[in-house]
Amino acid sequence: MEKQHDSYVAEFVQNGHDKSFQIIAEHWYPAIYRFAYSYFGNRDDASEIAQKTLIKVYQNIRSLKEVGSFKSWIYRIANNLCLDELKRAGRRKSESLSLIPKELKLSELTPVTEIESKELNSLIHQALNRLPEEVRAVVILKQFEEMTFSEIGDTLQIPEGTAKTRMYKGLDLLGSILKQWNIETDYLNYD
Incomplete structure (x- = not known):
C-alpha cells in the first residue's frame, strides 16, 4: 500500500467509514506480525502484538493528526507494544x-x-x-x-x-x- 493510499484509507476511516478499516487491517497485519516476530521469535507473541496493534490503531485513528505519517504511527504503536510486552514478561526473545x-x-x-x-x-x-x-x-x-x-x-x-x-x-x-x-x-x- 502506498503512502498516499494509506493516507486516503486512514482519512476515510477517520470520517466514519469504519468498514474501510478492513483494508488497513488486511494490508498491515503481515508487516506488523513480521516486525513483532523479529522481537520475539514466537508466532503466538507476534500474532498477539499484531492484533493489539490493529485494535489500538482502530481505537485511536481519529486522533491521528497527520494521516501522511500513518506508517510511522502504526510502527510506533507496534514497537511500544513490543517493548511493553518485553518489560511485562521480563524476558527476551527465545525462539x-x-x-x-x-x-x-x-x-x-x-x-x-x-x-x-x-x-x-x-x-x-x-x-x-x-x-x-x-x-x-x-x-x-x-x-x-x-x-x-x-x-x-x-x-x-x-x-x-x-x-x-x-x-x-x-x-x-x-x-x-x-x-x-x-x-x-x-x-x-x-x-
Whole structure:
C-alpha cells in the first residue's frame, strides 16, 4: 500500500467509514506480525502484538493528526507494544527466526540450505537479543522492515541522525557478537 493510499484509507476511516478499516487491517497485519516476530521469535507473541496493534490503531485513528505519517504511527504503536510486552514478561526473545535470505528463492532451497538458513537466522536472532533495546529497534526497522532513516526517526520519535547513529552502533555490535561466534558478517548492510 502506498503512502498516499494509506493516507486516503486512514482519512476515510477517520470520517466514519469504519468498514474501510478492513483494508488497513488486511494490508498491515503481515508487516506488523513480521516486525513483532523479529522481537520475539514466537508466532503466538507476534500474532498477539499484531492484533493489539490493529485494535489500538482502530481505537485511536481519529486522533491521528497527520494521516501522511500513518506508517510511522502504526510502527510506533507496534514497537511500544513490543517493548511493553518485553518489560511485562521480563524476558527476551527465545525462539529462532525463520527468515529466509531475500536473495534465496523458495524453489532454490534444498534441505541443506534450509537448515543452514535457519541456523544462521537463529544465531542472528540470538545476537539481536544482546543489543540494547533502542539500538535493536532501529536495526529491526532498517534491516527487516527496510524503512528509511527518516521513517525510523518518525516511528521512534528520534532525530534522523540519532537513528543513523543507533543503526551503525547496532550493526557494529551485531558484527562483533557474530565475529566472536566465528560467523561471517559480510551480509550486514550498513546503508
